[in-house]
Amino acid sequence: MQILNSYVRKAMADGLIDEWHIWDFTRAAADHEWVTREFGPLRFMSDAVGYQACGTVSARSPLRMDARINNDLHLAILPKHDPDTFYEVVIGGWNNQQSVIRKAPRARLNDADRGDAPTVWAKLTPSVLSPGRANEVIISIEHSGTPELTVNGVVLGRWPDIALPAGADVMVRGGWGATLELCHVDAPVRRYVGNPGEQMPYFQAYQYYARRLADFADALFLKCDDDIVYLDLDGLAGFIDHRRKNPHYFVTSANVVNNGVCAHFQQVSGALPASLGHFERPPGGFGGTLWTDPDKANKLHDFFLASPNKELPLPTKVVDWQERQSINFIGWLGRDLQHMALAKGDDEKMLTVDLPAFLERPTCIYSDFTVSHLSFGPQETGVDVNRLIAAYDKLMREKLSA
Incomplete structure (x- = not known):
């Protein structure tokens, strides 16, 4: 994904892409930690996600956030002077009726x-969180070390017994369906x-954007897998222009190396020689021998990497x-x-069939x-991952330094 990162950031620097939204559906803790380190601040989290870093607060600098959530906004206050303790602030818990620390x-x-x-503290706070706005949350610390919390202009409380003389790190999460x-x-x-x-898990991303249609109706979306290891930046503007000018297509695919349907048409056009094997039309667009054969994939990647123009034109x-298509x-x-607003299930089939x-x-x-x-x-x-990644990394460096 570091290769993809380099291509996308170059596309952004060139003005081809305005925003990059990285959806973290990682299954391993180490992968989640890497994505968290490598890619920008947190914008959105689903209701079962654990605490995520949000910022710091000190007597000199309050922490402000605009949080869209219906109930159960959780803040973790981690005192810098006390590495063994944290305070959990629940705002609008119990169906948005009560707050506790x-x-x-x-x-x-x-x-x-x-x-x-x-x-250590509890208070009835009926409807403290508004579903109709981004809730303004401010955590501040007086010079005495006393923290204060304000939500939508209302002071929820100040707590002299919770001293934060050196400030604190702050983490956030939702919860209980929020x-x-x-x-x-x-x-x-x-x-x-x-x-x-x-x-x-991918339905979560589609539903996020579908629920914000008014915000994104004029946008053009490019969705890609995390293991895209080559991206033809010279052809990206043409792809975007074609997508805009041909609204009758529901989705438009790039010409993908190591994609069953694309490989079939690449061979039909004469771009893939018979010596690489036969790339049949996958039945119904799904599966096929390339999808299951790592040897075929290795040969296809090697052929593409050796090709001088990095093009495999279609008919x-x-x-x-x-x-169906991948x-x-x-x-x-x-x-x-x-x-x-896709249901949980096979997003590929929903989008292409x-x-x-x-x-x-x-x-x-x-x-x-x-x-x-x-x-x-x-x-x-059976795909020779390390060798191929090294080769695509070399290609990326050559392309981006040209």
């Missing part, structure tokens, strides 16, 4: 539930964290398509989010914009 050992920060920790969006975060590169452990500039790199128009059939709109593949996709799940046991 608990004191707990720092080791319990990632526990799923800390309701048994000692309560997703959390930090609306003050508008950095061009920012993170969105999905619920951990979800099978087929025509645009191939209309009405069957969505390794696709584009859609923001106005079509009205159709994309079910919705196009329902709306009577085709999909297509655009020949003049090439990307390379490292591997599919069934290929991973």
